[in-house]
Amino acid sequence: MYARAIWGVMRKKAAEKTQFPANLDSFPDMMKWIRTHLTSPHLSKVDSRKVELAAEEALVNIIRYAYPDQNGKVDLEIDFQHIPYIQLAIIDQGVPFNPVEKFQQEGGKPHCKLEEQPIGGLGIRFMMQLMDEVNYKREQNTNLLIMRKKSFSSE
Numbered sequence: 001m002y003a004r005a006i007w008g009v010m011r012k013k014a015a016e017k018t019q020f021p022a023n024l025d026s027f028p029d030m031m032k033w034i035r036t037h038l039t040s041p042h043l044s045k046v047d048s049r050k051v052e053l054a055a056e057e058a059l060v061n062i063i064r065y066a067y068p069d070q071n072g073k074v075d076l077e078i079d080f081q082h083i084p085y086i087q088l089a090i091i092d093q094g095v096p097f098n099p100v101e102k103f104q105q106e107g108g109k110p111h112c113k114l115e116e117q118p119i120g121g122l123g124i125r126f127m128m129q130l131m132d133e134v135n136y137k138r139e140q141n142t143n144l145l146i147m148r149k150k151s152f153s154s155e
Helices: 002-007 029-037 045-066 100-103 122-130
Strands: 016-021 072-084 086-094 135-138 142-150
Touching: 016 029, 016 086, 029 045, 029 072, 045 072, 045 122, 045 142, 100 122, 100 135
Parallel strands: none
Antiparallel strands: 016 072, 072 086, 086 142, 135 142
């Protein structure tokens, strides 16, 4: 639903979706679900690992900061229909936080030397380096983080 509105791309079939409680106890199951659904002949093992690492960073931040005073949920969606990209959407209804804007406001450059990076925001920088595209949108009290990794084959 949200991914189509942001990217304007029509899907050929539904993406793989699931929902977890946004807590550290659920984190291993989240990562297992992502690993299981990243299997594709169009994504190398190295690129699959990059997507996993970027997802890990985003999910840990959601678990730690999105729901400071309440329990919450996080939705995951993996979609291979945005050729030539593999797309991972991470959706929560927690505190609004735009990691892309935060990174840009702090003068972050995804490929600058570590010592040139402003203090804080290293996880966001890491996500930007690992993925080909990282976008955020806040809509109807929902945070939507879309990360894309280009596959090596678009067939």
